[in-house]
Amino acid sequence: MLALLLCLVFLLLIVIITTYAERKVAAFIQDRLGPTESGPHGILQSVADVLKLLQKEDIIPAAADKPLFTLAPIIMFAAVRAGFGVIPITPSVIASGAYLGVFYLLAIISLDVIGLLMAGWGSNNKYAVLGAMRSVGQIVSYEIPAGLAVLCVVMISQSLDLQEISFQQGILMNQFSGLEKEANYLFGLKALNLDVTFIGGITTWNIFRMPFLFIAFIIYFISSLAECNRAPFDIPEAESELVAGFHVEYSGFRFAAMFLAEYSMMVLVSLVAVVLFLGSWNTPFPNIGPATLATWTTGTPGTWTGHLWGVVWLLSKTVILIYTQIWIRWTFPRLRVDQLMHLCWKVFTPIMLVLVLLTGLWRLWMI
Amino acid sequence: MNPVLLLFYVFGLMAVGAAAFMVATKNVLYAAFGLLITLLSLAAIFILLFADFVAVAQLMIYVGGVVVLILFGVMLSNQVQGKAVQSESVNRWSGSLVVLTLFGGLAYLILSANYLVPAAPLASAGDLPETKTSIITIGIRLITNFALPFEVASLILLIALMGAAYISTEEKHD
Numbered sequence: 300m301l302a303l304l305l306c307l308v309f310l311l312l313i314v315i316i317t318t319y320a321e322r323k324v325a326a327f328i329q330d331r332l333g334p335t336e337s338g339p340h341g342i343l344q345s346v347a348d349v350l351k352l353l354q355k356e357d358i359i360p361a362a363a364d365k366p367l368f369t370l371a372p373i374i375m376f377a378a379v380r381a382g383f384g385v386i387p388i389t390p391s392v393i394a395s396g397a398y399l400g401v402f403y404l405l406a407i408i409s410l411d412v413i414g415l416l417m418a419g420w421g422s423n424n425k426y427a428v429l430g431a432m433r434s435v436g437q438i439v440s441y442e443i444p445a446g447l448a449v450l451c452v453v454m455i456s457q458s459l460d461l462q463e464i465s466f467q468q469g470i471l472m473n474q475f476s477g478l479e480k481e482a483n484y485l486f487g488l489k490a491l492n493l494d495v496t497f498i499g500g501i502t503t504w505n506i507f508r509m510p511f512l513f514i515a516f517i518i519y520f521i522s523s524l525a526e527c528n529r530a531p532f533d534i535p536e537a538e539s540e541l542v543a544g545f546h547v548e549y550s551g552f553r554f555a556a557m558f559l560a561e562y563s564m565m566v567l568v569s570l571v572a573v574v575l576f577l578g579s580w581n582t583p584f585p586n587i588g589p590a591t592l593a594t595w596t597t598g599t600p601g602t603w604t605g606h607l608w609g610v611v612w613l614l615s616k617t618v619i620l621i622y623t624q625i626w627i628r629w630t631f632p633r634l635r636v637d638q639l640m641h642l643c644w645k646v647f648t649p650i651m652l653v654l655v656l657l658t659g660l661w662r663l664w665m666i
Numbered sequence: 667m668n669p670v671l672l673l674f675y676v677f678g679l680m681a682v683g684a685a686a687f688m689v690a691t692k693n694v695l696y697a698a699f700g701l702l703i704t705l706l707s708l709a710a711i712f713i714l715l716f717a718d719f720v721a722v723a724q725l726m727i728y729v730g731g732v733v734v735l736i737l738f739g740v741m742l743s744n745q746v747q748g749k750a751v752q753s754e755s756v757n758r759w760s761g762s763l764v765v766l767t768l769f770g771g772l773a774y775l776i777l778s779a780n781y782l783v784p785a786a787p788l789a790s791a792g793d794l795p796e797t798k799t800s801i802i803t804i805g806i807r808l809i810t811n812f813a814l815p816f817e818v819a820s821l822i823l824l825i826a827l828m829g830a831a832y833i834s835t836e837e838k839h840d
Contacts, residue, residue, distance in 0.1 A: 367699075398799035399722050406722045409730025413702060416737050420695065428741065435734065442730075459801070 306383050306394070314562040315345040321625050328629040352558075354584030355551035360423065361546065365581075367421030372549065372556035375414030379563045381407045386570050387462040389580055389609030390471055390600035398463040404571065405442070411564070412438050415545055418557070422548040430544025434528055434535030438640060441525040441532075444647035448519035451651075451658040452575045455487070455509050455665070461574050468508070470499030471583030471600060472591050486510055487665045490636055499593035504578035509661050515654050516576040518647050520620070523568035525639070530628035534636055554565060569620035570613070577616050580609035674714050681707035692752045694740050702733045719801045 319334070319342060326333025334341030336625070359368055385400040387393040397403055412435050419431020420425050456464045466475035473479050473496070485493040487508040495502045506513045528544075536544035573579060584592035596612075598604030610654040681704045688700030705728045712721035755761075808816050 364695075367695075397718070399718050399801060402719075402722050406725035406730060409726065409734070410736050412730065412774070413737070416734070416741070417699075420737075420741055432738075432741070435738065439734065 302537040303394075306380075310380075310383070310563055310566065311564055314559055315349065317562055317565065317621060317625075318348070319345040320622070321628075322534075324415055324622070325469045325629045328626070349555065350594070352555040353552060357551045357553060358548075360548050362423045363407070363639070364421040364423060367417045369421075369553070371414050371418035371421055372553045372560065373414075374417065375411055375560040376556050377561070378407060378410035378414060379560050379567055380642070381410075382567050383563075383570075385461055386567075386574065387465050387579060388613060389606045390466070390474075392500045392606065392609075393462050396460070399459050401453060401459045401464075401575075404461075405449065407447055408564075408567075409442070411560070414560075418549070419545040422545070424548055426541045426543070426547050426625040427545050430510050430541050430547070431533045433541075433636065434545060436439065437532060437535065438526050438601050440640060440643045441647075444518050444643060444651045445522035445526060446649070447569075447651035447655055448515040448522070449575060451509075451515045451654055452505055453511060454655070454662055455505060455512065456656045457662075461579075465506075465579035465581070466505050468578040470497055470503070470586070470597060471581075472496060472503070474600065483508065484665070487661060489665060495585075498585045498587075499581065499597075501578070504583075508665075509658060511654055511657055511661070512576060514660055515651070515658075516572065518651060519576070520572055520623075522647065523572065524624060524627065525643070527568060529565065529624055531631040531634050532639060533628075533633060534639065537633060541577060565619065565621060565624055569617045569624070572620055573613060573616040578612075580613040670714055674711060677707040677710040677714070680704075681698055681711070692754070695737070695753065698733065698736045698740055701736070702729065705729055705733065716800065718799055 322344065323333045323341075325331075337343040337347050359365060382404050384391070384395045385397055385404055415431050415434050415438075419427045419429075419434075422428075451465065453459060456467055458464055458467075463475060463478070466472050466478060467481070467483070472481060472483065481496075482494055483496045483503045485491050485495050485502060501507055506516055524530075528535050531614035535541070536546075541547070546554060549557055582593050582596040584596055586593045596608055598606075598608040600609075684700045684703035685709065686706065688697045691697050691700065705724065709721045709724040709729070712718075712724060
C-alpha cells in the first residue's frame with residue numbers, strides 16, 4: 300500500500316518534470332525559449348498546467364457511449380500503473396517479487412490497448428475511432444519485436460524475475476539466492492576465461508554480456524517509442540490529420556489521467572529497457588585494480604547507501620533514455636502508416652528472429 | 667472464512683455475472699467487454715490456485731490478443747447497411763436444447779472425472795507450496811512428457827499463419 304502511494308507520488312513528480320523538460324528541450328531544438336513566465340525559467344509551468352486541468356469542467360459529449368468514455372482513462376492508467384509493480388528500484392526494494400516479472404509486465408501492458416479502444420469508440424467521433432484503430436494496430440504490431448528483444452534477455456539471464464536479472468548484471472551477483480556459484484565472463488564467453496564477476500560495472504551489463512544484445516536494445520527502444528505513441532510513430536495522434544486522435548473528446552481530469560498514462564508509459568518502457576539491457580540499478584564503473592570504483596559506487600545493499608546508489612543509477616539511466624525519447628520526437632518527422640508497418644514486420648521482426656537464434660547459441664557458449 | 671476463499675467467490679461471481687451480462691446484452695461491443703471481465707476474473711482465479719504462468723498466459727493470449735481482435739472485428743463491422751449490428755435471440759427452443767445438453771454432459775464429465783491433483787493442497791492460507799513458480803515444472807514437462815502435443819500445437823499454429831497469409835494476399839490464385 301505504501302509502495303503504491305510512493306510510486307504514485309514519484310510518478311506524478313516525474314511526469315511533471317518530463318512535461319517541463321519536453322517543452323524546454325523542444326524549444327531548445329527549435330531555437331525558441333519555451334515557457335518562461337511562471338516561476339524562474341518557467342519551471343512552474345507544468346504545475347500551473349496540472350492545476351488548470353484539474354479545475355476544468357468534465358465534459359462528456361452527449362452522443363458518447365458514457366460508460367466506455369468514462370472508464371477508458373482509468374483502465375489506461377491502471378494498466379500502465381500495474382506494470383510498475385515488478386520493477387526493482389534498489390537491490391532490496393521491489394514492490395512485487397513475482398517470479399514471472401517480465402512476462403507479467405508484457406501481459407499487463409496489453410490492457411492499455413483495451414483502454415485505447417474504449418476511448419476511441421466511446422467518444423463517438425471519427426477522428427477518435429481512426430486514432431484508436433491506428434494506435435492499436437501499431438501497438439499490437441510492435442509488441443512482437445519488443446517481445447522478441449525481451450526474450451533474448453530472458454534467454455541470456457535464464458530468468459523472468461527482474462530482480463534476478465538485475466543482480467546478474469553487477470558485482471552483487473553472488474548475493475542473490477540461487478546465483479551464489481555463478482560467474483560472469485567477459486562477453487559471456489567462458490572460453491575467453493576472463494572472470495569479470497568482481498570487476499562489475501559496464502562489463503557485466505547485458506549489452507556487454509552478449510554484445511549483440513545492443514542491437515536488440517536499439518530495436519526494443521524504437522519499438523517502445525511506437526508502443527507509447529511517441530513521435531516519429533505518433534500517427535495515432537497526428538495533429539495535422541486527426542486533430543488529437545483517440546483523446547480528442549477528452550477534457551479536464553479525464554484528459555489529465557490519459558496524459559498521465561501516456562507519460563507513465565514512457566517512464567515504464569525506459570525503466571524496463573534499463574533493467575533488461577543497461578544494468579538496472581548497477582553502477583557503470585568497473586573495479587580496476589586497486590581503484591574499486593564499482594564497490595565505491597554500489598554501497599551495501601539493504602542499508603541507506605545501497606538504496607541511494609541503486610536509485611541514483613536506475614533513475615539517471617532512465618532519465619537519459621527519456622531525454623533521448625524527447626530528443627527523437629523533436630528531430631524526426633512522422634512516419635506514414637505503411638512505412639511504420641514495413642519497419643516493424645519486414646525489418647525488425649526478421650532481425651529479431653535471427654538475434655533470438657544467435658542468443659540461443661551464445662547461451663550455449665556461456666555455460 | 668479465509669481470504670483466499672472469499673476472493674475466489676468474489677472473482678467467481680464476477681466471471682459468472684459478466685458472462686451472463688455478455689449473453690443478455692444486445693450491444694455487441696458491450697458483450698465483448700463482458701467477455702473481457704470474465705477472462706480477467708478467470709486470470710485472478712488462476713492466481714488464487716497458484717497457477718501463475720497460466721494466469722499471465724491467460725492475460726497475454728486472451729486479453730491482449732483475442733479480446734482485442736474481437737473488439738477490432740466488432741468496430742470494423744458494427745454498421746452493416748447503415749444500422750448498428752445487434753445480437754438478437756433467435757432459435758430459442760433448439761438453442762436451449764443444445765445448451766441444456768452441453769451443460770448436462772459437461773456437468774456429468776466434471777463430476778465423474780478422476781482428477782490427478784494432490785489431495786487438498788490448500789488446507790490453510792499460510793500453507794504455501796515449496797516452489798516459487800510453476801513455470802519451471804511446466805517447461806520441463808513440455809519438452810519431455812508432452813513434447814508431441816507441444817510440437818503438434820506449434821504445427822497447427824504454423825498452418826493457421828500460412829492460411830491467414832494466403833487469404834490476405836492480394837492476387838487470388840485460381
